Amino acid sequence: MSAQGITLSYSSSNLKLSVSFRFLLALYAIVPLCVLALWLDRFGFDHALRDMLPSSPSHFLLFNVLFGTPHIIASNLLLFGHADYVGAYKNKLIGMTLFIIAFFGVGSLFIPYRVLYVISACWTVYHVLKQQHGIAKAVCRLPNWAFYSQLWLSVGAGIFIYLGVFLKNSLTPAQAGQILQVAAILTLLLLINTCLCQKRVPGGLGVPFLWANTLLVACSWYVYSQHYYFLAILMPRLVHDITAYSFYVTHDVNRHGEKPTHKLYQLASNWHVPVALVLPMLSFLLTFLLQTYGDELVNLITRTLFATEIYKAVTLGLVGYLALMHYYTEAFVWSAGSPLRRFIRFSGF
Template sequence: MSASSVSIHDSLCDQKQAVSFRLLLGLYGIIPVCLILQCLDHWLWQDYLRNNLPSSPYHFVLFQILFGTPHIIASNILLVSNKDYLVHYRKHIALMTVAIVIGYVLGNMLLPYRLLYVFVAAWTVYHVLKQQYGIARGVCQLPESAFKLLLALSVAAGVAIYLSIFLRSSLTAEQVYWIKHIAALGCLLLVSAAFVCQHFVVTSFGLWFYWSNVFLVLASFYLFLQQHYFMAILVPRFVHDATAYVFYVTHDYNKHQHNPQNIIYRYAGRCGIHLFLVLPCLSFSLAFLLQAYGDYLANLITQYLLGTEFYKVVTLGFLGYLALMHYYMEGLTWQKDSPYRKFIAFSK
């Protein structure tokens, strides 16, 4: 979910369910929870959590099953399972599909892998933070200049943190040194800019949202410095993914509660599955199946049909395609004039 024009003043319409800004703010509670756990781990538990939680990028498959992949799958299900949305955005989907294919082919031919990785990492961080800052902008009524400044500084620091964690095994000591300092400089400039722009926020509730996003980046940087890599990634991912699910589930409830408009919700209704559970259960199940067994099943098929196997055709190819499509489409589907927004209302 990418929200760049959410407003606390949006009307509630005639929906039974509304997105609660208090609930969204409450999701940032993961920040003090992780900071307290880190302190307890260091002072009382002899760094047990740091030494036993996944720390290598190669151990993050479980993390991808729990965070990242499910909400990406959920957003694509929401898009393609509703015929009206599929028709409305068909040109965007087709153009982005062509762009991804061309970019993948040319990128692998002309560009080094690490450069492609940095590009995708930067887009990922931008997508994650733009959603949170977009919501905060609506609550805080920030001017566009302040919004863009805070977002840019957060993304700069966030990309440095992301690369330091996921590429650290392949970075030289000098590269790690400079990336750490870039992240530190980004955080310092972010705090400075946040103090300068704070006067635009006129409500105490808005200030909570405003500083929660700043501390989202700062907490991730602090946990990274403490080598709690799992929690450094967990903090922004949890807030982002949980926020997205709040929007997705609210949308689907309001759209399908009286007259299910696609086969998924018609079938779920016959099975007595509550509307709130349909999309989360389906997306988490698909994320697990695709991450755990997707490549194996794909290779069985290609081995039988073509006599050969392909490298991570599902976990890298298909899920990578869904992720890039998600990043692009979410910037369109939640704008104020989007058909999605007819089924979203807000409350404080």
């Protein structure tokens, strides 16, 4: 979702379901819960939880099936599954596809993998935090300089936390320490900046949203510094993904709830499957199938036809393409005046 696109003026009383700001704010409860879990584990169970959890979320299949990839697939299904949306953004979709093929496909033959990974990591963090700050902007009503200082300090700290978590096995102790220190400095600056910006935020949900985004980053740094890497990624991942699904489900209910014109939703209606469950169920199912069987199925075909294998054609190639498209398209498809935004209204402000 675009940082500039979430506004309160665009709504319709004819829409059945709304995106609740109170619900979105409640998602941040995962932050104190993870910190509490850390303290209980540290002081009560001698780090048993930390030792049990995988050192990286990517090593845990269930995490990959539940977080990250499903909402990426859901986003692409929603966009590419509607001919009117594809028609509205056809040129942008074709252009971005060609760019991804050229830069990440052909470019991978010349650009070191570590460079491509860092670029992807930066884009991932920017996408995640821009969504959260973009939504909060509607209730915080910060001036542009304050909003962007909050956003970029959060993104800067988030990037170093992300790299510290996912590259820790390839970093020297000195490098890991430097990354932790830079993340700490940026997090401290974010806390100071939030104290200054708080004075410019109106009442209601503004101040809670402002601090929710700040504490999301600050607590991620703290948990990361204590080597609870899984929890450090879980917090922003859960908040981001469920926030995204709230938009997707709201869109589907408001567009297809009463008289679905899309064949998929017509089929779901005939089977008495609630419209709200169609996209989440399909995206989780496809994620499981792709993560579990995708690469092997592709290699079975390429071994049979060409006597060769393609390294992670699905889990890296296809899912990577969908992720990059998701990062790109989410920046404008929910902005005010877009065809998707016609089916979104807000409540609980």
